[in-house]
Amino acid sequence: MGWDRSLYSCIAFISVFIFASSAPFDDFSDLRGPYCENRGRCCNGRQDTCAIPILGTLCYCDDFCNNTRVDDCCPDYWSFCRGIYVPIPTRIPTTSRAPEIEEMKSCTYNGVNYFQKARIKVNCNECLCGGELNSNWTCETNKCLIDGNIIKTINEESPYGWTATNYSEFYGRTLADGIGLRLGTLPPQRFVLRMNPVRRIYDPNALPRFFDSEEKWPGLVSDIQDQGWCASSWAISTAAVASDRYAIVSKGYEKVQLSAQNLLSCNTKGQQNCEGGHLDRAWSFVRYNGLVDEDCFPYAAKFEKCLVKRKGRLLDAGCQPPPYKERKNRYTVTPAYRLGNETDIMYEITRSGPVQATMKVYHDFFMYRGGIYRHTDLSMNELQGYHSVRIIGWGEEYTFNGVQKYWKVANSWGPNWGENGYFRIVRGVDECEIESFVLAVWPHVDRKIFLTNANEII
Numbered sequence: 001m002g003w004d005r006s007l008y009s010c011i012a013f014i015s016v017f018i019f020a021s022s023a024p025f026d027d028f029s030d031l032r033g034p035y036c037e038n039r040g041r042c043c044n045g046r047q048d049t050c051a052i053p054i055l056g057t058l059c060y061c062d063d064f065c066n067n068t069r070v071d072d073c074c075p076d077y078w079s080f081c082r083g084i085y086v087p088i089p090t091r092i093p094t095t096s097r098a099p100e101i102e103e104m105k106s107c108t109y110n111g112v113n114y115f116q117k118a119r120i121k122v123n124c125n126e127c128l129c130g131g132e133l134n135s136n137w138t139c140e141t142n143k144c145l146i147d148g149n150i151i152k153t154i155n156e157e158s159p160y161g162w163t164a165t166n167y168s169e170f171y172g173r174t175l176a177d178g179i180g181l182r183l184g185t186l187p188p189q190r191f192v193l194r195m196n197p198v199r200r201i202y203d204p205n206a207l208p209r210f211f212d213s214e215e216k217w218p219g220l221v222s223d224i225q226d227q228g229w230c231a232s233s234w235a236i237s238t239a240a241v242a243s244d245r246y247a248i249v250s251k252g253y254e255k256v257q258l259s260a261q262n263l264l265s266c267n268t269k270g271q272q273n274c275e276g277g278h279l280d281r282a283w284s285f286v287r288y289n290g291l292v293d294e295d296c297f298p299y300a301a302k303f304e305k306c307l308v309k310r311k312g313r314l315l316d317a318g319c320q321p322p323p324y325k326e327r328k329n330r331y332t333v334t335p336a337y338r339l340g341n342e343t344d345i346m347y348e349i350t351r352s353g354p355v356q357a358t359m360k361v362y363h364d365f366f367m368y369r370g371g372i373y374r375h376t377d378l379s380m381n382e383l384q385g386y387h388s389v390r391i392i393g394w395g396e397e398y399t400f401n402g403v404q405k406y407w408k409v410a411n412s413w414g415p416n417w418g419e420n421g422y423f424r425i426v427r428g429v430d431e432c433e434i435e436s437f438v439l440a441v442w443p444h445v446d447r448k449i450f451l452t453n454a455n456e457i458i
Helices: 002-021 076-081 148-156 173-183 233-249 262-265 279-288 342-352 364-366 446-452
Strands: 051-054 057-060 103-109 111-116 118-121 125-129 136-137 162-164 338-340 355-361 368-374 385-399 402-410 424-428 438-440
Touching: 103 125, 136 262, 148 162, 148 364, 173 364, 233 262, 233 279, 233 342, 233 355, 233 385, 262 279, 338 342, 342 355, 342 385, 342 438, 364 368
Parallel strands: 368 424
Antiparallel strands: 051 057, 103 111, 118 125, 125 136, 162 368, 338 438, 355 385, 355 438, 385 402, 402 424
């Protein structure tokens, strides 16, 4: 079949060119098509039926079209099926011989030749093959989110103490995309930073060397979420910390996953939904308006119309209100309070569960794979941004520099990032400002839980 097709194509295409060369008008521009584009798709392998009529013969849109002795590809095969621009002359050659494809190649990338004006994407940058006076690639100069040099340097130089990797979801994106769409916490305003930390009476020496909220309260700590390409860490972390504390303080009787989308869509005063938000305003919204659960208003990673109005009934929105009668129709919390130092944070977590922290994110953090993170000097002068996360525990590890203390932190980039969605970061030195602005709240757990025997509640 392949030989018959090759012979047929050879005879047909030679006939076309002989006819065209003798025609009184030899404008060739109309032959550009579209042909494969009108067909809607290209075919893999050898498919003789994957063809379109052209000048009394057929041209092909399958991978085999360029493997025969005669190039029987449709004129738009290279651009539509392969993404390679092939200039078609406006005048038909005087010879009956079709132009050789090899003669048109002018740029090479990874051992593959490309035609003049071909466009390819290398990581996050588009490159153009040549120009009128240039046969080399001309490329954009965006700083890419995934940087092979940073990954190689971190992994080959052990003093960094952590490993890096390439995440396919991040590859091909710019650093500006990562800072603008994968973080999302606006820096605290000055009056918020002046908030005095609460003071607790406790013995710092009595705090354990290791602590993990997931081990202390199994099944009561929120799962890792993925915020997608929406700068919503302010909403994700707020809803998750409130959820954790409702479950832990109620001893599991008010276990709930609260809706981050409720904040994204309804907490709009002074907030920027998928372009970032302030934590103090998020907590103020939860305090006065409350949140619904995830089933009522699922996370969409984009701004959507607020479906649960502040004064509206949940049943009218198709949602179920909280199960306890003394609860209003939303989950609310007390005013947020700030924690002042390393041991205050540790003590608070042991009492009531995970806390919310704001951290400064550098370029290298996006490529974190495992280990105890400390930002490097490889990307100090590049774009940076702020991100909200949940500190759920801590520990220490023996390294070549001695004992290294760390926080265990839940991120919101999905379970495939980092250490199953978590990361560890140096503790006690305010690494990436992670200890500078840490918040906690007390949930309005229904008092019936504390006054009634657990068997009677169920």
